[in-house]
Amino acid sequence: MGRNLEPQVKRSRRLGEALTEKAVKYLARRNFPPGVHGNTKRKPQLTGxxxxxxxKQxxxxxxxxxxxxxANYVEKAMSKRGNSGNLLLQFLEMRLDNVFYRAGFAKTRRMGRQAVSHAHVTVNGxxxxxxxxQVRANDVIGVREKSKKSxxxxxxxxxxxxxxxxxxLSINSKELTIKVLGAPKPEEIPANFDVTKIVEFYSR
Incomplete structure (x- = not known):
C-alpha cells in the first residue's frame, strides 16, 4: 500500500489543520500555506x-x-443502512493502526502504522x-511477545x-492488550473534518 510522504507539518499548513502534536506549535506561528505566496493577507474563498x-483531503x-x-471506505459507508458519515468515521476509527494509536500504544497514527507493518501487533493471538x-467488537489486540522485549x-x-x-476500548497495561468493546459512537470520535461534506463530495 502506498503512502503520502509529504512532511506532516507542511501538509498541516497547507490544509490549515494541525495533523500532529508537533504541527500545533508550528501553526501557531505560521498559520498559512507553505511556499513563497503562502503568507498573504487575503485567503481565497472556497466554493462548495x-x-x-x-x-476530504x-x-x-x-x-x-x-x-x-x-474512496472505498466512502463507497462502503454509502452502501449500508444508516448515516453514511457516521459509518465512514467508524470504518476509519476501527482500522488496526488507528486503534493501536487511540489506545496509547503509539504516539501517532504513523507510528501505529509502522508498528503493525513491522509485525509487532497481534489480533486474537x-x-x-x-x-x-478492520477490528471488530471483542477483538483483543496485543503486542507480540518478542516485541515486548524491544x-x-x-x-x-x-x-x-x-x-x-x-x-x-479496554486497556490492560500489564498484559499490553486492547479489547474492542464495540464500535465508537460519533460523539466519541474527535474528528477535525466535516464528514457530511465528504459524503456530499462523493455523491456528486
Missing part, C-alpha cells in the same frame, strides 16, 4: 466543491490514507501486519497507566 474537497491526511482506499485491518515497548506498561483510552 472546494470546501468538500478540502474536508483533511480526513485522508489525518488517517494517512490514499485516494483509492479512502495472531500476527497481523496490515494497517487497514526498547519500543519496554516502558509502555508504565506510560499506559497515565493514558485515558476511549470508552470503546
Amino acid at each position: 466543491y472546494g470546501l468538500q474537497l478540502q474536508e 483533511k480526513a485522508k491526511a489525518v488517517y494517512g490514507i490514499l485516494e483509492k482506499q479512502f 495472531r500476527k497481523v501486519d496490515v494497517p487497514s485491518f 526498547s519500543l515497548y519496554a516502558t509502555l506498561s508504565e506510560s499506559l497507566q497515565k493514558i485515558e483510552a476511549p470508552s470503546w
